Amino acid sequence: MDENIKLGLVMLGRPQFDISLAQQFWGRVKTALESWGIDNIVALEEPVTRPQQAISAAQKLQGKDLDAVLVVQGTFTDASLILNLTRDLALPLLIWAIKEEPTGERLRLNSFCGLNLAAHALTAAGRKFKGIYGEPDTPQVQREILAFIRAAAAIRWLKGKKLGIVGQRPPGYYTSNFDEIGLYTTFGISVEYIPLFEVFSLADKINLEEQEASLTSNLDGYKQVEAGAVQKSLQGYLALRRIAIDKALDALAIECWPDFMVTYGGAACFALGKLNDEGIVAACEADVNGAITMLLAHYWSDKATFLADLVVGDKEKNELIFWHCGGAPPSLIARNLKPVASVHPNRKVPLSLYFPLREGETTISRLSPGKDGRYRILLGKGIGLQTPLLFSGNTLLIRLERPVTSVLDTILSHGFEHHYIIAYGDLIQEWREFARLLDLEIVEF
Template sequence: MSGETLTIGVLPLGRPTFDVAFAEEMLAGMMADLRASGHRLIGPEKLLMDADATQAAMTDIKAEKPDRILILQVTFTDAALTCRIADTFPQPLAIWAVPEPRLGGRLRLNAFCGLNLASHALGLRNRLFSWRYAAPHTSGIEALLTEEPMVCPLISQITDADPEYGGALLDGLRGRTIARIGAHPDGFDTCAYDSARLADLIGMTVTGFELADLFDRARAAPEAAATGLKTELSANLAGLDQVDQTQLDRSLRLKLALDGMKAEGGFDAFAIRCWPETFTEYGGAVCGPASMMGEGRVPCACEADVYGAATQLLLQAASDQPVFLVDLVDLDSSDDTGVVWHCGQAPMSMAEPEAIARATIHTNRKMPLLFEFPLKPGPVTFVRLSQARGQQSLIIARGEMLKRDMAFTGTSGVVRFDRPAEEVLTRVIDSGLEHHMALAYGDHVGALESFAAAAGLPVIHL
């Protein structure tokens, strides 16, 4: 199609909880590039912040009979609207997500994570698409607009690793229990699960609770226990007195509530619907409590990600150390590095020793308690019990966490993968990987391959 003028339907997706002014600046640059391409553009040139605005734009675009559909992933969004767009338009589909500078401040756009969720959801639906992860005013726009879909699904392979050690890992996971608190958010296909399928795979069981159960327990926690937990934390965490003390108390009570649920139910891990209700209905973050639970070898997965919690238990067993469930939020080919991040819930033992671990607030919701520190340098292993493209597999990566300044607020680290960053970027999108991976320090690839052999799971190496 090169040289042909196309009619392109453009849908710029964003969310008001991110840096809207910066997002609008990025959108202006993206639209300038699109106009310079010479193709006919239809659709709004403003951020579509909700389903109603997006549906109205889709209706207008559909009437114009576009040749292609382009989603501009300007900030993070879940995949619900992307899937609705894909279902509405049979035309070739493309997604352009923008990176943001690693300045040590808040994650202002988190657009890569939105692309990650979209690739997983579209992969489950067997919908191929083209994609681009690049700043405005960089080359490559014409290929995105005119070429065939770029996604090339990866083929998982049965490993030839010795299953003996992996069999012991698998046996150790059988009978483990996960408490799922609340349902995963809409548009997070990455966090969907089938309890029977998980039980068949590794023998874990899931017990469901409502968020109200957690909140009621937290409100009923003894004041003295919350005060004692704050005193204990203050020995290793600076700035506790600088955050809102009422919200801090609520947050600490969530830790006490989780402790109580574990004591009563014997749960080995939790998968918690962490937002928005912990902020909007309860009034305190569960991120700091998740960090403390993880340090105590009771991993907690965000967004009610049950397979994420199961993955944490696997990697914890393989590594014999605390694990951290991360988002991959950036890959930079020019620096050959990626950034892994989560709001503020890495186990404290992963902190860079020379850094001061601090108490902080959630960057979007503005409530404590979150931890803030860069991750320490050293070899790291990533893994995901994956359901990408509807097939269960084990997705593994290895790298080196670098001694770098903190890329974004919360808990984050700059990692150099075994493969070049550009290849990792492509393989993440091609695989349809979920947006959560478990991280542990050390090289545990051999143990994980052995586990996969014992469990009959095919493997994809990023």
């Protein structure tokens, strides 16, 4: 993902300070960015020292298809430079000031004070920005800067994405309601509606003869499940995949029950897991906001994610169990195990894949519309523990950093939906920056 990020790089300075020393810092910043994998940089080599230069620098950066602009606060400057630079440059903005060691002599840079003036002016002007203070080789500084850049890149990447709703939400699943206009105006995501009969009609025409063996070769117990329903399930996957590709859809929110099983005769669980492993994000129960959360978590982690219900909270052990019916991506299976072919745990229709998920650091997230229509993000993290399968379907036991009692109270008191997206890795700072840039409410547990 980072290789696709495009960043503008500018330095502000004042001639009465040590511009030469500031330029050394600017060079270290550029080298650090490249070492972190950000090598598509539009760098303006000449320091910006006058208001008219700032306007000219902005004009040079416009039209360069940038994700964000990083401003190096090389020395002290008054706020006119940053206001002129950003006047017509509507891009996520990061300003980086350098720490100056006391020498007993004059301030050579006074970089932080310049950032302070810029922060005051931008805040008064209602302009969002992020200020950073520190050395490039500081791990915390690196993490903060990369999180900001990755969040800014995700915002740009989302614009123009297409999500397909297959069927409609199950009766009473108000948690799958969504605001189509809000999705477009907030994230730039458009929605396409696909009736279930279109999927079923296409699926019934697909010949499995050459594909069934390759799709099921890694499944234990495949011969023990009812063959006709299994073939329906496999045909359903192939139909959904073809529709997603033909319509250039980036994500799907699928009505996986009741009609998939009752009317069509095969479960959608296998398709959900397989599509996610192939990079076509797919959420069950027509959960649109869940699918968008998965889309972002997949973008940042470069791995498939697990959409799950929270089913057990252990207050003594400070652990939560997340579960779903058998549609988890097989790439997330626990070590040394193979997926087991089986039936949907409640409807008893194949094809679901049973397995526990692997251990590792996890981020738990959920995009959700609040009562006022403003989007919010639920965020938490923990450590996934390797266990045997805890319930039929897919399970992951996560040990939390915070008390379970507090976590459950936060979820319930804020009225969050019942689906949570589990991603491997620590994506908390990316989510925070994403929310801050888009003015989303953050609810952490």
